[in-house]
Amino acid sequence: MTTPPERTWTIAELADEFGVTHRSLRHYEDLGMLGPERVGSARVYHRSDRIRLQLILRGRRLGMSLPQIRTIVAMYDQPPGEIGQLEYLLGELADRRADLEQRRRDLEQSLAELDEIEARCRADLDRLRRP
Secondary structure, eight states, X not given: OOOOXXXXXXXXXXXXXXXXXXXXXXXXXXXXXXXXXXXXXXXXXXXXXXXXXXXXXXXXXXXXXXXXXXXXXXXXXXXXXXXXXXXXXXXXXHHHHHHHHHXXXXXXXXXXXXXXXXXXXXXXXXXXXXX
16 A cells, blocks of 8 residues: 655645745745755645744744744754744743733823823813914
């Protein structure tokens, strides 16, 4: 009994599935984050490339830089493996959370200042319009 061939994807299939451009996939490949097989001039993506792309896009959604994501993706196949990958990711997530929480505080402070200035402007305008 023979084993069925592993599922592969073309660049167009992956781009369509994940809503990214071919250029983005080639960029991730240039950065060493994806490693499709070459068959002639065509790129053939394997399951591991698809998983890496999911990691890349998740990292981007979380606001991580490409160097941070590259570190996480590189750990996928190398020591310290999944444990190291998860520990590193937890550290990055804690840093990202702290950054976002600070931004939220900054936004809340800015909104409060806007409310205060708006109230003063309206009061001054009302005062100036009175005969």
